[in-house]
Amino acid sequence: xxxxxxxxxxxxxxxxxxxxxxxxxxxxxxxxxxxxxxxxxxxxxxxxxxxxxxxxxxxxxxxxxxxxxxxxxxxxxxxxxxxxxxxxxxxxxxxxxxxxxxxxxxxxxxxxxxxxxxxxxxxxxxxxxxxxxxxxxxxxxxxxxxxxxxxxxxxxxxxxxxxxxxxxxxxxxxxxxxxxxxxx
Amino acid sequence: xxxxxxxxxxxxxxxxxxxxxxxxxxxxxxxxxxxxxxxxxxxxxxxxxxxxxxxxxxxxxxxxxxxxxxxxxxxxxxxxxxxxxxxxxxxxxxxxxxxxxxxxxxxxxxxxxxxxxxxxxxxxxxxxxxxxxxxxxxxxxxxxxxxxxxxxxxxxxxxxxxxxxxxxxxxxxxxxxxxxxxxxxxxxxxxxxxxxxxxxxxxxxxxxxxxxxxxxxxxxxxxxxxxxxxxxxxxxxxxxxxxxxxxxxxxxxxxxxxxxxxxxxxxxxxxxxxxxxxxx
Ligand SMILES: [Zn+2]
Numbered sequence: 001x002x003x004x005x006x007x008x009x010x011x012x013x014x015x016x017x018x019x020x021x022x023x024x025x026x027x028x029x030x031x032x033x034x035x036x037x038x039x040x041x042x043x044x045x046x047x048x049x050x051x052x053x054x055x056x057x058x059x060x061x062x063x064x065x066x067x068x069x070x071x072x073x074x075x076x077x078x079x080x081x082x083x084x085x086x087x088x089x090x091x092x093x094x095x096x097x098x099x100x101x102x103x104x105x106x107x108x109x110x111x112x113x114x115x116x117x118x119x120x121x122x123x124x125x126x127x128x129x130x131x132x133x134x135x136x137x138x139x140x141x142x143x144x145x146x147x148x149x150x151x152x153x154x155x156x157x158x159x160x161x162x163x164x165x166x167x168x169x170x171x172x173x174x175x176x177x178x179x180x181x182x183x184x
Numbered sequence: 185x186x187x188x189x190x191x192x193x194x195x196x197x198x199x200x201x202x203x204x205x206x207x208x209x210x211x212x213x214x215x216x217x218x219x220x221x222x223x224x225x226x227x228x229x230x231x232x233x234x235x236x237x238x239x240x241x242x243x244x245x246x247x248x249x250x251x252x253x254x255x256x257x258x259x260x261x262x263x264x265x266x267x268x269x270x271x272x273x274x275x276x277x278x279x280x281x282x283x284x285x286x287x288x289x290x291x292x293x294x295x296x297x298x299x300x301x302x303x304x305x306x307x308x309x310x311x312x313x314x315x316x317x318x319x320x321x322x323x324x325x326x327x328x329x330x331x332x333x334x335x336x337x338x339x340x341x342x343x344x345x346x347x348x349x350x351x352x353x354x355x356x357x358x359x360x361x362x363x364x365x366x367x368x369x370x371x372x373x374x375x376x377x378x379x380x381x382x383x384x385x386x387x388x389x390x391x392x393x394x395x396x397x398x399x400x401x402x403x404x405x406x407x408x409x410x411x412x413x414x415x416x417x418x419x420x421x422x423x424x425x426x427x428x429x430x431x432x433x434x435x436x437x438x439x440x441x442x443x444x445x446x447x448x449x450x451x452x453x454x455x456x457x458x459x460x461x462x463x464x
Contacts (some may be wrong), residue, residue: 017202024209057206062206142217159214178214
């Protein structure tokens, strides 16, 4: 593989990843909330927010599945150079990235086991742009209820389930498995 | 090279922080469930809250203002050491005011001042498994959590009532999270348990020796276990603070002389001080 330096990583990883992680845990603990997430400059096929999630969370211990058209040599090289994360099939993935349509079928991903529900995939869903809210969310992290965009139904039988990170440009939000969704 | 440059930001290497961060996100997604993580050696003994320190290190940003309390006090050796550790390794600002802090690492208390949205509480946890003193085998406690089989805990609490006329547990009083996982709130007095319920702050729990991380997102339902005929009571000493006069704060009993003299004072020293200043 061509291991020439590939641009678009964090210039100051300890501080940029700290700031990025705080934005990610903030949205994961407040479903429906939107935050700005930047720092990475990934290949054009990937959003800044999704690239920043990858730089913040991925390393040699996290298998990444690239769904559909996202799976390109340029993105594989970028991920390998900056994180060392192995590219895997959907059923082994810790992180799966793609559009909602490309990520389907969703029953391919690990949703954890009853004894280790944490051993479940996180899906990074590329939205293109942030659409208008189409659902009402309740559950942990939400005071009363909040209107938000949800790409579609996801397989959840709590405590098992998939956790979603929704990315659009430099915007991020999240939908952990604990959130109850009512579509409008 | 300055002292700060000798360390990575917030001391831990990036690989370790990433591993802890991934565990934290799963902990947030499954409130009350204990996520295993590979705890690292820290330059302090286990009893000093290495789990909490690792969680704080994984969450800190250069923009944070950190408060550290031990049994409610900002000025104990433990609290001062941890605060200095992060001042040195992360260059963050520190504060003793609950209202000004963005991250509060704590051992054994929740501050009296109401927590706010955007704040993170980090609890130091010695024994994260609430069922451990009933069932020593990890395989069994894991199975009980998997099946939400908490009958043993109910039996233990009911035996307390039979023996003492009340539930005797005063610290680390078990809670149920969103009607699903039974969780150890860390050795806070049960007086503090209601502060965990529906809190606007994010609460993170780190157990270093036992290698577990768990979490309560904001606005999470947290109920102290009890019975219809013996409801939970968040009790405290039936006194006012002898220094600031507060009647609603958790009190420590302090022996003042060898004649048996004693006073009651707020365990939350920052709360007590701000009340004294308000009165002047
Ligand atoms: Zn007082």
